Amino acid sequence: MTRFIIRRLFASIFVILAIITITLWITRLAPSNPCLDERDVNACSCVHQHQLDRPVFPVYTGTPLEPLQGCQYWEADTEWSVGPVNIISPMEWGETQYAIYMGTLMRGSLGESMITDRTVAETLGAALPYSIQLGIQALLIALLFGVPAGLFAGLRQNTISDYSVMTIAMVGVSIPNFVLGPLLILLFSIHLGWFTAVGWYTWADSILPSITLGLFYVAYVARLTRGGVLEVIRKDYIRTARAKGLRERVVIFRHAIKGALLPVVSYLGPAFAALLAGSVVVEEIFNLPGVGTHFVRSALNRDYNLVLGTIIMYSTLLVFLNMLVDILYTVLDPRVSYDDD
Amino acid sequence: MTTELPPSEGTDGSAKPETGPPTPSAADLIEGTSLWKDAFRRLRKNRAAMAGAIIVFVMGLSAIFYQPIVEYGTRFTQEEQHSFVMPKPPGAYSVPSYHYKLMDPEGEWSFDAIDQGDKGYIEAQDIYEAYRRWEFNRIDRDGNGQLSWDEYSAAPLSMSFDNIPDCDRWDEIRMSIAPIDDRSIFDCDAGEDGTIGYEDAGRLLDIVSQGEAQEILNRFDDDGTGILARHEFQGLPEPARNWLGTDQLGRDLLTRLIYGGRISLAVGLLATLVSFLIGVSWGATAGFVGGKVDNIMMRIVDVMYGLPFIFLVILLMVVFGQNIILLFIALGAVQWLTMARIVRGQVISLKSQEFVEAAQTIGVSKAAIIYRHLIPNALGPIIVYATLTVPAVMLEEAFLSFLGLGVQAPQTSWGALASEGRQVMEMAPWMIIFPGLALAVTLLSLNFLGDGLRDALDPQLRKD
Numbered sequence: 001m002t003r004f005i006i007r008r009l010f011a012s013i014f015v016i017l018a019i020i021t022i023t024l025w026i027t028r029l030a031p032s033n034p035c036l037d038e039r040d041v042n043a044c045s046c047v048h049q050h051q052l053d054r055p056v057f058p059v060y061t062g063t064p065l066e067p068l069q070g071c072q073y074w075e076a077d078t079e080w081s082v083g084p085v086n087i088i089s090p091m092e093w094g095e096t097q098y099a100i101y102m103g104t105l106m107r108g109s110l111g112e113s114m115i116t117d118r119t120v121a122e123t124l125g126a127a128l129p130y131s132i133q134l135g136i137q138a139l140l141i142a143l144l145f146g147v148p149a150g151l152f153a154g155l156r157q158n159t160i161s162d163y164s165v166m167t168i169a170m171v172g173v174s175i176p177n178f179v180l181g182p183l184l185i186l187l188f189s190i191h192l193g194w195f196t197a198v199g200w201y202t203w204a205d206s207i208l209p210s211i212t213l214g215l216f217y218v219a220y221v222a223r224l225t226r227g228g229v230l231e232v233i234r235k236d237y238i239r240t241a242r243a244k245g246l247r248e249r250v251v252i253f254r255h256a257i258k259g260a261l262l263p264v265v266s267y268l269g270p271a272f273a274a275l276l277a278g279s280v281v282v283e284e285i286f287n288l289p290g291v292g293t294h295f296v297r298s299a300l301n302r303d304y305n306l307v308l309g310t311i312i313m314y315s316t317l318l319v320f321l322n323m324l325v326d327i328l329y330t331v332l333d334p335r336v337s338y339d340d341d
Numbered sequence: 342m343t344t345e346l347p348p349s350e351g352t353d354g355s356a357k358p359e360t361g362p363p364t365p366s367a368a369d370l371i372e373g374t375s376l377w378k379d380a381f382r383r384l385r386k387n388r389a390a391m392a393g394a395i396i397v398f399v400m401g402l403s404a405i406f407y408q409p410i411v412e413y414g415t416r417f418t419q420e421e422q423h424s425f426v427m428p429k430p431p432g433a434y435s436v437p438s439y440h441y442k443l444m445d446p447e448g449e450w451s452f453d454a455i456d457q458g459d460k461g462y463i464e465a466q467d468i469y470e471a472y473r474r475w476e477f478n479r480i481d482r483d484g485n486g487q488l489s490w491d492e493y494s495a496a497p498l499s500m501s502f503d504n505i506p507d508c509d510r511w512d513e514i515r516m517s518i519a520p521i522d523d524r525s526i527f528d529c530d531a532g533e534d535g536t537i538g539y540e541d542a543g544r545l546l547d548i549v550s551q552g553e554a555q556e557i558l559n560r561f562d563d564d565g566t567g568i569l570a571r572h573e574f575q576g577l578p579e580p581a582r583n584w585l586g587t588d589q590l591g592r593d594l595l596t597r598l599i600y601g602g603r604i605s606l607a608v609g610l611l612a613t614l615v616s617f618l619i620g621v622s623w624g625a626t627a628g629f630v631g632g633k634v635d636n637i638m639m640r641i642v643d644v645m646y647g648l649p650f651i652f653l654v655i656l657l658m659v660v661f662g663q664n665i666i667l668l669f670i671a672l673g674a675v676q677w678l679t680m681a682r683i684v685r686g687q688v689i690s691l692k693s694q695e696f697v698e699a700a701q702t703i704g705v706s707k708a709a710i711i712y713r714h715l716i717p718n719a720l721g722p723i724i725v726y727a728t729l730t731v732p733a734v735m736l737e738e739a740f741l742s743f744l745g746l747g748v749q750a751p752q753t754s755w756g757a758l759a760s761e762g763r764q765v766m767e768m769a770p771w772m773i774i775f776p777g778l779a780l781a782v783t784l785l786s787l788n789f790l791g792d793g794l795r796d797a798l799d800p801q802l803r804k805d
Contacts, residue, residue, distance in 0.1 A: 015644050023656065030660035167389075170792075174785035176736055178743045178756070179777030182763045190767055269646070277651035281740060285763070295652065296744060299659040307656065314649040322646070 001330070005323065012319040016312065020105075023311045024098060027304045028056045034114035034302045044071035050114050050304075056097045058088045101308070110309040115301050120309035123294060128313075130200060131290040134282065135275045137210035142217030142271075147264065149218070150225025154260070155252070157230060166226065172219030177278055181212040181285040198287035209286045213278050217271060221264055228260035235259070258332055265329055269322040276314055380721070383797040390793020393786035400783055404603040411596055412440045416581040419600040420751050423591030424550040428769035434479075434548050434580040435591060436472065436557065441578035449474065452574045463569035468577060469554035473546040475580065477539050480546075487536035548580055586771045588761060594772065597753055598779055604754040605780070608668060609735040615673025616734070617727055620680025627681070628688030639685065642678050650675040651737065658746040668747060672734050683726050687719035721798035728791035732784040739780055755780045 035046035047053050053073040061084055074095070093099055104111045110120035153165040188208060189197040195208050232238060233256060241251045280292030287293075291310060298306035384390055403410060411418055416437040423435045444450040455471045456463050480496040481488055539546075549557065561573055585594040627638040654671045661667055691697060692715070700710050739756025741747035743763075748754040755776045762773030 011640070011644055015648070019648065023653070026653075026656055026660055170788055171781075171785060174732070174788055175781045176739055176743075176756075176759075176777070176784075178740065178763070179759055179773065179780065182759075182766050182773050183777070186766055186770060186773075273649055273651075276649055277740075280651075280655070281743060284744060296655065296659075296746075299656055311649065311652055311656075314652060318649055 001327070005327075008323050008326075012323070015319065016315050019315045020102075020308065020312060021098070023308055024101060024304075025056065027302070027307055028097065030302060032302055034304060046114075047071065047073075051097060051100055054095055054097050054100070055086070055088060058090075058093045058096055059085065061085050101305075105312075110312070111305040113298075113303055113306050115298070115303045115306075120305050123306060124291060124309055124313060127289055127291045127294050130288050131276075131279050131283070131292065133206060134209055134213060134279055134288070134290065135272075137206060138214035138217065138275060138278075139271070141210060141214035142221050143264075146218040146221025147225050147261070149222040150227075151229060151252070151257070151260070153222065154226040154229030154233070162226075165222065169219040169222040172215055173223070175215070177212050177216060178281045178285060180215060181209075181282060184208050184212055185285070200286070200288050205286075209282050209288060212285070213275065213282045216278070217275070220267070220271075224263040224267055225260060228263045229256065232256050232259035262329070262333055265325060265332055268328075269318075269325040272321045273318055276318070376717075376721075380794075380797040384793055387793040387796065389789040390797075393789035393793065396782060396786040397790060400602055400786075401606060403599050404606050407599055407603055410599060415584070415593055415596045415599075416440045416442075417583070417593035417596045419592065419597045419753065421592065423587070424552055428589050428765060428772055429583055429587040429591065430769070431584060431586040431594075431771050433583050433586065434476070435583055435587065435593070436549050436553065436578050437581050438556075441581070443576035444579050446574065446576040449478075450576060452571055455577070461571070463558070463574065464567075465551065465555040465558050468557055469549060469551055471577065472549045472554070472580065474539070476546045476548050487538055489536050493537070585775050586769065588769075588772055589765065594758075594775060597758060598755070598775060600752075601754045601758050601776065602779060602783075604665075604748055604752055605735050605738060605756070605783075608665075608672065608738040608748075608754070609731040611669040612672040612676065612734040612738070613727055613730045615670055616676035616680055616730055617723075619674065620677035621684050621723065623677065624681035624684030624686075625688055628685040628692070631689070635685070639682075642681055646678055651740075654737075654741065655744070655746060658741060665748060665752070668738065668741070672737050675737075676730055676734060680723070680726055680730070683722050684719065687722055688715065691715050691718055722795075725791060725795040725798055728787065728794055732787040732791070735780070735787075736784060 033052060034050065035043050035052060048071075051074075053071075088096065094103075101111065110124070112119050113123055116123070149165050149169065153162045153169075156162045185197050185208065189195045196205055200206060200209075238251060238256055241255045242248075246254075276292075279290060280296060282288070283290040283292040284296070291313070294306065295310045297303075298310070417435070418439055421438045423438075429435065446452060448454065450471070452463070453459070455467050457467050457470060477488070478484070480492055482492055482495075537545075557578065558567075558569055561569055561575065563573055564570075583593050583595070585598065587593055588597075623638065623642070627635040654675060657667065657671050697710060697714055700714055705713070735755075738747055738754060739759065742754045742756030743760040745760065748757050750757075758776035759773055759780065762769070762771075762776055766773045
């Protein structure tokens, strides 16, 4: 197990490095830049402050940034080759935007926002509690309602109650959250007046967003649980448990449920990723100041550092959570071991 | 469709051995039932899957035949705007700009009836009034020349508002399109008899604005005199129904839904194709080659599984503009991981099976083994997963379009329509309900179809 974790951590670092590199490259490829809105003099200092005049990587084509009138831009002292493809000499590789950003990360900082005067860490720190609360509540809703529904349907296979629960679950899987959210607002906030329509001030304001985000997973978890139940219930060890005269309740809740929940556990990893993505839309619909809102806004504003910071945070979170899920899996299913291969 | 196979609509060939006459022909006996025929028979028994298949088929047909449907059915094009500051509710009427039928120039649509005051020509004001009279007669069901509250509220031209206008504001109100939601307003009319006459109705009756009336006139005004002379008059365009209402610009929602379905389905299919190509080649390579290569390739898949891909897609769409080709590729490129795993698993398990060994023993070439034995046998799960990828991709496209990062105007998709609808959902709930419904029904159908295919193609995987 320890070997598995170490190997996994090692691979994760490379993945996150690759993600940072690709994201940094994509942001810099974008037309327009964060200093575009600034007026004349400010634009120069903005470019200098964020070192956008440097080449992004040691190898680049053309100019890193279209020079503004009257601005003194950074120039490489020595270049191996100048022409369509420029290569900076290794002495100056530390001067590239990539190296500078990596240096910032090494010092344990996510850098400063290029649009606002707050640091990326501050911005994300303020936004994260909303997103985390939303995600956890949605996941809780999914598990609290999805697992019982799936158990209920699976134990009554091919009855009317099974069919109705599963049809409802299928409908639930098919309603996009950006349709569900506005409809819930329309019904519960506008017509019935039970909740505020937008914003997040009290806990009650988090109910509708959590339901919107969680309902899809309720349906999905119900389907997975039912599948798991049907598979486990035919296993020999369940027959043995029944044969030795255990009560049905004990058979189900002591023996069957562990195996029945395996598909749900293995789905948790992808579910985290999907919850993060879903929270972008839900935050947009309910106008919540979460990470997703910041991400879309910063991508549109070309706030490079904030985009990178969000992606780094999400990737790290996901890699970590996926590892946790894999470990949880071995606990639930003794047959699975990661040390053989 | 039915639980048991009725002999009358049996599956032509495959059903014959079971339901055929007492002496089946030799050919039928020898043929037997192939994997695919068997699967198809099982699929036909699954009512939900068949209903899903039919709905998807109809959606696909409407997407393919968008042009004729628009020309002869809805009569509106998805881009044509009708000057109207408020969305019209389902069932209201507008005058189409392109694919219209002309009214027979008889009765109230004859030249003399339209030409108010016997001027000998028709001007824009006359056309405006002609359509208003038509609208009034349509709402005035009992034809008594007065609109009662019941007639008014039954006609799809009102939207509910919380601000109830009082009588003092009636003059103001009737000059605007603001609808009324209060019976008392019917007591404010001149006759004070609880009805509204033609003159009192104000702009409630506008199905064309003054500007649109001018445009309609210009369409027929060949000599450019700004008036319609008797010899130029062929009849006016017939108003057409906005079955699902309109948006704020007066664009017909049904037409836009069909057009949006085209884009949504196309994105679903093409992105699935992209994911299919990447996934199958990646998985098949890993499975065939095996060993270290397999190990590395699948580790890459494992690691990529847990990445926030949709954020990279969002970033790509923001950065490179909302290019629809990029959308196909980006969405397909994030969906191939599961496909690769499935294909690899299939290939590995098939590679070592007896029938492949048997084929090798009798000297079948490697290519023939792949094409005759491996691919047909691996195809089932691949098709099933591809069917389930389509709704997933459509959902992602809708998600991006909803954020304003997917399909851009003048094109539209169901996600983009839902996004537009959300902004005015208090005033015009139909603008979010219908696109949402279209999306949900299609996704539901595809999900049922995918589940049904899985049950039909792989009875062992069947969970019920």
